[in-house]
Amino acid sequence: MAKLIRFGVSFEKELFTHFDRRIKEKGYTNRSEAIRDLIRNDLVDAEWQSGKEVAGAITLVYDHHHRDLLNRLMDIQHDYHANILSTQHVHLDHHNCLEVVVAKGDPQGVQDLYGKLKSLKGVKHASIAMSTMGKTVA
Ligand code: NI
Known part of the structure; x- marks a missing residue:
């Protein structure tokens, strides 16, 4: 201890x-x-x-029927594959999906990823939990 x-x-x-x-x-x-x-x-x-290495989770709620949204979400996530550790997709109801994108890396990269995802047309709500790699918060 x-x-x-x-x-x-x-x-x-x-x-x-x-x-x-x-x-x-x-x-x-x-x-x-x-x-x-x-x-x-x-x-x-x-x-x-x-600018230290960070980790966090981006949460998105969107209507998957929205035109072209799924393709755009996918393109952005491929552009930031180096920052993305995992993506979890949950079907909330007939229209709405919730996606959690777990990311790490330089803060600017993770923030840019968040900015691009949340500004897509059809995304109803987006939030980011800015967390840590855990080294400085013993
Ligand atoms: Ni879905």
């Missing part, structure tokens, strides 16, 4: 009260874990900004 380091943190009372209420709503049982998660999120943000 990693060695723990303790340090004191000073807060304005009001900020502390807001923070405490917020982490209780989120279900944290101790403040240290909540603060560690905030730090991890910031470190992952920094990875995406600094």
